[in-house]
Amino acid sequence: MSTLYPFKFKTIYKDKIWGGDKVNTYLHKNFSPLPNCGETWEISGVKSDVSVVENGDLKGKSLADIVEEYRGELVGDKVYAHFGNTFPLLVKFIDANDDLSIQVHPNDELAKKRHNSFGKTEMWYVIQADPGSTLIAGFNQKVDEKIYLEKLNNGQLMDILNREDVNAGDVFFLPAGRVHTIGKGLLIAEIQQTSDITYRIYDFDRVDDHGNKRELHTEEALAALDYNVYPDYKTVYTPAVNEAVNVARCQYFTTNVLQFTQPTNRDYSAFDSFVIHVCVEGAYTLTSNDQSIEVKMGDCILIPATENYVELQTQTGFKILESYIE
Incomplete structure (x- = not known):
C-alpha cells in the first residue's frame, strides 16, 4: 500500500449553455476548447464524474478507488464511518457568462427518498465579478406555496x-x-455536498442549438423550497491577512479563508478529516512529510487525514479556501 500524500486531480470540464471562457483566461487552465465551459469539477466523487489522481505514486487511480482502499486514513475515521466509500464533498469552479437557471436543491431527507442520494447544501466564494454583477439567493418576502x-x-x-x-x-x-x-459575469468557487440533483424552476425561456428549451422541474421543486425569508443572505465576515477567517460552518463542511503574504504552517493534528485547499489567488508550495507540491490559482488539493502538519511557502502571497468536516 502506497503512502498517502497531498493529491491533485485531473480537471473535469463541463459545457454549459450559460458558460464562458474565464476558467481558461482567468484561472489559466489548459483544456481542449469548449464552446461554453461553464463548470470545472476539481474534486468529485459523483458516480458519473469521479476525479482521477494526477500526481504521485497513485496517479491514474480514481478518487473512489483510493477512498475504498485507504478509508479513514484518507478521509478520517469519523467521516468514513458516516459516508463510507462516497467522498462527501464536490468542489467546482463556475463561470457564468450568462445567468444560470433559477433553481433549488433538495435536502438529505427528500434527496434520499426521491433519488437515493445526498442533498445539496453549498457555499460560493466569488473569485471575480464583472462590474454590476448580481446573484439571487432566497426570497425577499415571506411566501407560501400558493403565492x-x-x-x-x-x-x-x-x-x-x-x-x-x-x-x-x-x-x-x-x-x-x-x-x-x-x-x-461571476466566477465562483463552489464547495458542496456530493450531489448533482438540481430542480430547475425557470430558465429565462432559453433554447439550445436545436431550439429546445431545457427541462423544468416545477412540481419537484415545491416540496424542496424553503419559503421563509431571512435577514441576511450574504455572509458577513471581515477579511484578514496572515490569519484564518471562518466563512462557513455546517454539518457538511467548515470553510476558512486563508490570505497570507508570508510562509505559514497549518496544524491539522486535531482533525479527524481530510482537508481541501482551493487556491483562488497567488501561489505557494505545500510541503508535507518531505513531499512538496506546487499550487497556483485554480488548483485544488486534497490533503489526507493522516497528514497532521503542512508547510505553505510563498513568495507572491496566496489566498485559499480551506475546507474540512468537523
Whole structure:
C-alpha cells in the first residue's frame, strides 16, 4: 500500500449553455476548447464524474478507488464511518457568462427518498465579478406555496426573489431548499455536498442549438423550497491577512479563508478529516512529510487525514479556501 500524500486531480470540464471562457483566461487552465465551459469539477466523487489522481505514486487511480482502499486514513475515521466509500464533498469552479437557471436543491431527507442520494447544501466564494454583477439567493418576502406558484405562473417570479450586488471576495452560504441563481459575469468557487440533483424552476425561456428549451422541474421543486425569508443572505465576515477567517460552518463542511503574504504552517493534528485547499489567488508550495507540491490559482488539493502538519511557502502571497468536516 502506497503512502498517502497531498493529491491533485485531473480537471473535469463541463459545457454549459450559460458558460464562458474565464476558467481558461482567468484561472489559466489548459483544456481542449469548449464552446461554453461553464463548470470545472476539481474534486468529485459523483458516480458519473469521479476525479482521477494526477500526481504521485497513485496517479491514474480514481478518487473512489483510493477512498475504498485507504478509508479513514484518507478521509478520517469519523467521516468514513458516516459516508463510507462516497467522498462527501464536490468542489467546482463556475463561470457564468450568462445567468444560470433559477433553481433549488433538495435536502438529505427528500434527496434520499426521491433519488437515493445526498442533498445539496453549498457555499460560493466569488473569485471575480464583472462590474454590476448580481446573484439571487432566497426570497425577499415571506411566501407560501400558493403565492409562489401564482408568481411563477404569472411571470412575476423575479418580484419575490432576493437579488444581491456582488463583488470579489463575497461569500454566500446556501442550505438545501434556498432558491438561487448565479448571475452573469461571476466566477465562483463552489464547495458542496456530493450531489448533482438540481430542480430547475425557470430558465429565462432559453433554447439550445436545436431550439429546445431545457427541462423544468416545477412540481419537484415545491416540496424542496424553503419559503421563509431571512435577514441576511450574504455572509458577513471581515477579511484578514496572515490569519484564518471562518466563512462557513455546517454539518457538511467548515470553510476558512486563508490570505497570507508570508510562509505559514497549518496544524491539522486535531482533525479527524481530510482537508481541501482551493487556491483562488497567488501561489505557494505545500510541503508535507518531505513531499512538496506546487499550487497556483485554480488548483485544488486534497490533503489526507493522516497528514497532521503542512508547510505553505510563498513568495507572491496566496489566498485559499480551506475546507474540512468537523
